[in-house]
Structure formats: C-alpha cells, structure tokens
Amino acid sequence: MSQSVHVRAFRNLLGGGGVVDDPERIAAYTTDQRQLFTGSTFAVLKPATTKQVADIVRLAAHLGVGIVPQGGNTSYCGGATPDASGRQIIVSLERMDKIREIDPVSMTIAVDAGAILKNVQDTAAGVGLLLPLSLGAEGSCRIGGNIGTNAGGLSVIRYGMTRDLLLGIEAVLSDGTVVSDMRKLRKNNTGYDVKQCFVGSEGTLGIVTGAVLRLAPLPTRRATAWLMLARDAALAELLALVRRESTDLLTTFEFMTARSIALATAAMTDPPGLRAGSGGAVLVEFDSSSRHLDLDELMQAVLAEAIEAGWIEDAFLAQSGSQRTAMWQVREAIPEGEKRRNGSVKHDISVPLSSIRRFLDLADTQVRSYDADLELSVYGHIGDGNLHYNVLVPPDADRMEFTRRIESSLSLQLYDTAAALGGTFSAEHGVGRFKKHLLERYGDVGRIAAMHRIKTAFDPADVMNPGAIVRPLRKEPAS
Ligand code: FAD
Ligand code: 2HG
Ligand code: ZN
Numbered sequence: 001m002s003q004s005v006h007v008r009a010f011r012n013l014l015g016g017g018g019v020v021d022d023p024e025r026i027a028a029y030t031t032d033q034r035q036l037f038t039g040s041t042f043a044v045l046k047p048a049t050t051k052q053v054a055d056i057v058r059l060a061a062h063l064g065v066g067i068v069p070q071g072g073n074t075s076y077c078g079g080a081t082p083d084a085s086g087r088q089i090i091v092s093l094e095r096m097d098k099i100r101e102i103d104p105v106s107m108t109i110a111v112d113a114g115a116i117l118k119n120v121q122d123t124a125a126g127v128g129l130l131l132p133l134s135l136g137a138e139g140s141c142r143i144g145g146n147i148g149t150n151a152g153g154l155s156v157i158r159y160g161m162t163r164d165l166l167l168g169i170e171a172v173l174s175d176g177t178v179v180s181d182m183r184k185l186r187k188n189n190t191g192y193d194v195k196q197c198f199v200g201s202e203g204t205l206g207i208v209t210g211a212v213l214r215l216a217p218l219p220t221r222r223a224t225a226w227l228m229l230a231r232d233a234a235l236a237e238l239l240a241l242v243r244r245e246s247t248d249l250l251t252t253f254e255f256m257t258a259r260s261i262a263l264a265t266a267a268m269t270d271p272p273g274l275r276a277g278s279g280g281a282v283l284v285e286f287d288s289s290s291r292h293l294d295l296d297e298l299m300q301a302v303l304a305e306a307i308e309a310g311w312i313e314d315a316f317l318a319q320s321g322s323q324r325t326a327m328w329q330v331r332e333a334i335p336e337g338e339k340r341r342n343g344s345v346k347h348d349i350s351v352p353l354s355s356i357r358r359f360l361d362l363a364d365t366q367v368r369s370y371d372a373d374l375e376l377s378v379y380g381h382i383g384d385g386n387l388h389y390n391v392l393v394p395p396d397a398d399r400m401e402f403t404r405r406i407e408s409s410l411s412l413q414l415y416d417t418a419a420a421l422g423g424t425f426s427a428e429h430g431v432g433r434f435k436k437h438l439l440e441r442y443g444d445v446g447r448i449a450a451m452h453r454i455k456t457a458f459d460p461a462d463v464m465n466p467g468a469i470v471r472p473l474r475k476e477p478a479s
Pocket of ligand 1: 141150153206
C-alpha cells in the first residue's frame with residue numbers, strides 16, 4: 001500500500017487537523033533537539049483523545065507501520081526521532097495537553113500526557129502545591145516525555161525522579177488495549193506495578209496518554225546560596241554536611257565548573273557577577289512550606305561550618321528574589337551556552353556519591369592524555385551523583401565529525417571509568433537510538449535479557465518505537 005493510502009486512512013480516523021503530511025511542517029518533528037540526527041516520516045499524527053490514540057495504534061499495527069511517540073522533542077538520545085526508513089509515523093501528544101483534575105486534599109494532579117510540564121507546575125502552584133519536577137526544558141517538555149525518559153532535574157535530591165512522582169497512568173498498548181489506572185493511591189499492592197513499566201521505556205512499550213502525579217506543599221520560604229569551592233574540595237563530605245544539617249529541607253545541590261559558568265554567562269544578556277572558586281561552584285537551596293523556620297539562619301550556620309572545614313572559599317546567600325533568580329539563571333543557561341559555542345559531546349554519567357571525586361580525577365587524567373587542548377564543561381546534579389561531563393566542540397571544528405571521533409574513543413574511556421566505579425553511562429537522559437551500543441557494552445546480560453522479554457511481552461510485533469532501546473525477541477520458527 002502506498003504512503004498516500006496510509007495518510008488517507010489515518011485522516012479518516014483523526015480528521016484533517018490530526019494529520020500533518022506537508023514535508024515542510026513535518027521537518028520540525030524529524031530532527032532531535034541537538035540536531036545530531038534527522039529521520040524520515042510520511043506523517044505526524046496529532047490525536048485529540050485516548051480513543052484516537054488507540055485507533056492509531058491498531059491501524060499502524062495493521063499497516064505494519066512503526067510508531068514514534070513524541071512529546072516536546074527535548075530529549076537527548078534520539079528516542080523521539082523516527083529512523084531513516086520512512087516507515088515510522090510520529091504520534092505527537094501536543095493536542096492532548098489538558099489538566100484533567102487537581103485534588104488539593106489528596107495532593108494529586110491528573111493530566112493528559114501532552115500537558116507541558118510548566119503548565120502543570122503552574123496549575124499546582126495556583127492551589128498552593130508544588131509539582132516537584134523541575135528541569136531546564138520545562139517550558140517545552142511534556143509529561144508523557146518526562147515519563148518516557150524518567151526525567152530527573154534540579155530537585156531529585158529531595159523529591160526523586162519522575163518515577164517517584166507517578167501514582168496513576170493511562171496508556172495504550174501495542175494492540176490498542178487501553179490501560180486505565182488513573183488512581184490517586186499512594187498504596188496499592190495489587191500485583192505488578194504496571195505503570196512503572198512505562199517509566200523510562202522511551203515509547204517502546206506503549207503510548208502514555210494520561211498520568212496522575214504526586215504533589216507536595218508549595219515552599220513559601222527559600223534559602224539559596226552560591227558556594228565558591230576550594231580547590232579539590234571534599235565534595236561528598238560537603239554534601240553530607242549540608243544534608244545532615246538541613247535535614248529534609250535540601251532541594252538542590254548543583255555543581256558547576258568555572259568553564260560552564262563562563263559559557264552560561266556569555267549566553268545571558270545581563271549576566272550577574274557570580275564566579276566559581278578555584279574548585280568550581282555549588283548552588284545550594286533549602287526550602288520549606290513552614291512559616292516558622294528561619295532558613296537563612298540555618299544556611300548561614302551550614303556555610304560557616306563549610307568555610308571552617310576549608311571546603312569553600314566564600315559563599316553568597318541570595319538576599320532577594322532577583323538574586324536567587326540570577327543564581328538559577330546561570331545554572332540553567334549552561335546547556336544553551338554550550339550550544340552557542342558549537343555544542344558539546346555529552347556524557348551524562350553517574351557514580352556513587354563516594355566516588356565522585358575519584359571520577360573527576362581519573363576523567364581529568366584521561367582527557368589530558370587524550371588531548372591536552374580539549375576544553376570541558378563539567379556540571380550537574382552532583383547531589384544525585386550525576387555529572388554532565390561534556391567535552392566542548394572547538395568553535396572551528398566540524399561538530400558532527402568531532403562528535404563521532406570523541407564518541408568512538410574518549411567517550412568510551414570515560415564511560416569505562418564510570419562503569420569501573422559502579423556508575424552508568426546515562427543517568428537521566430535515557431538510551432533512545434544514540435546510546436544503544438552503550439547499553440550493549442555496559443548492560444548486565446541478565447538485565448538486558450529481561451528487557452528483551454518485557455519488550456516482547458508488551459510489543460511482540462515491534463510497533464512501538466522500533467529501534468529504540470531494545471527489539472523484541474524473534475519467534476522461533478515452528479519445527
Ligand atoms: P520527547 O523528547 O518528545 O520524548 C522523549 C522519549 O519519550 C522518546 O523516546 C519518546 O518516544 C518518548 N515519549 C514521549 N512522549 C511519550 C508518551 N506520551 N508515551 C510514551 N512515550 C513517550 N532531562 C533530565 O532528566 N534532567 C534535566 O535536568 C534536563 N534538563 C534539560 C535541559 C534542557 C535545556 C534540555 C533541552 C533538555 C533537558 N533534559 C533534561 C532532557 C529532556 O528535557 C527530558 O528528557 C524530558 O523528559 C523529555 O521530555 P519531552 O516531552 O521533550 O520528550
Ligand atoms: C541539565 O542538567 C540537563 O541542564 C542538560 O540535563 C545536560 O546538556 C546537558 O549536558
Ligand atoms: Zn541534567
């Protein structure tokens with residue numbers, strides 16, 4: 001059957017507004033956000049209801065067409081991008097962007113999977129609650145994509161990753177069956193936790209159409225500090241001190257090197273005068289919904305101890321909302337700063353907290369002996385053991401050629417180091433299409449076998465995001 005016949009069949013299901021087949025409009029959906037790979041498709045489908053999603057899935061399975069679910073297309077591993085075959089359609093959830101219900105007493109919010117993260121945060125804030133998932137892409141990423149990648153971000157240390165916030169799910173399986181489990185329960189031990197299968201599955205097991213998320217009290221007080229680290233500061237010990245003394249109030253512990261800060265400030269129109277110490281900088285935030293705690297006093301006491309221990313050279317406590325915003329803007333502008341300079345080869349590694357310093361030292365030696373002229377941008381969610389250990393593409397280099405060269409050599413050395421320390425090659429950005437070879441190289445054999453079996457059970461015909469993460473097992477021919 002020709003692709004125009006396919007398009008007509010999908011149009012019959014969704015109506016005109018639900019199918020985009022104009023190549024110019026399609027182009028916005030077929031390249032990943034870092035512009036590392038452009039795939040091909042004959043149509044982008046935009047369902048408006050869960051029933052339409054189920055109809056699409058049934059028809060696609062019948063036609064033998066693969067489905068690539070897409071949210072905000074902000075992810076880093078090419079999972080939302082179709083392959084080059086032209087035989088995969090994109091299903092964009094962007095028209096399914098409603099808030100279904102907010103329940104302030106149960107502290108839950110039910111949303112369509114296409115709801116933009118920032119809109120969900122704002123709706124929760126409107127009733128004095130917090131959706132505790134926060135990342136630089138929050139203005140464009142969507143809840144289905146956050147679930148698909150198990151997004152982390154800037155407050156994981158306190159609230160966990162997307163997985164920890166998910167209470168209920170609605171999803172369409174590869175044969176069109178709808179899993180409808182939009183309950184708000186914190187406790188529900190009734191067999192397998194099916195909703196968790198979709199978390200981090202990057203569209204390979206089904207299409208998430210709705211979710212119930214856990215909310216928290218909205219912080220009314222915050223203490224935010226910028227710490228200038230001493231050279232070779234004992235990062236794990238500093239974190240342990242901050243954690244212990246702030247009890248459960250620590251929300252953020254973000255590390256940045258001087259190079260990353262310089263890239264960020266170069267991308268800002270009105271950069272604040274924040275600098276790194278000789279060992280980099282850390283952004284620390286405590287927050288609380290209580291009106292009875294003096295967080296500034298607590299922060300000052302913690303900082304005094306850290307200075308006393310020799311771990312920080314100096315620290316600034318934000319004295320106003322605008323000073324706090326400035327600190328956050330620097331942190332959040334780093335990816336944009338890297339992009340403007342010609343991009344970076346990204347290594348989203350994590351290691352146990354006790355090995356962070358060791359990783360930094362070993363990786364530094366590896367980079368220097370590979371090419372002493374390479375420049376790095378190293379920063380990240382160090383409170384979660386997660387570093388973005390990025391190698392900057394030289395301004396005059398061919399970005400793709402440089403990326404390929406580093407990824408086939410130095411990157412593997414860095415990942416080997418992370419693996420030897422008990423760490424991982426992808427802490428929060430997923431596997432998608434770009435990191436499958438790394439899953440094969442570093443994944444536990446038994447775990448990969450279990451993943452194949454899960455994929456086979458959910459999607460035996462390989463309809464859902466074929467080519468991302470793992471393929472289903474092939475049926476043995478009957479003897
Ligand atoms: P997409 O890119 O559209 O899709 C991601 C994956 O999920 C794909 O495999 C896709 O097929 C699948 N998918 C999408 N929707 C569905 C659905 N409805 N059902 C099933 N599968 C689906 N990530 C972090 O974890 N932490 C960060 O701090 C962070 N910061 C970022 C900062 C910037 C500036 C940028 C550009 C990105 C950042 N990211 C971060 C990465 C990215 O924003 C997250 O991975 C995000 O969760 C992706 O959401 P999305 O809607 O854009 O998903
Ligand atoms: C962040 O923490 C994101 O800002 C982006 O995860 C990381 O671009 C990166 O390397
Ligand atoms: Zn990150």
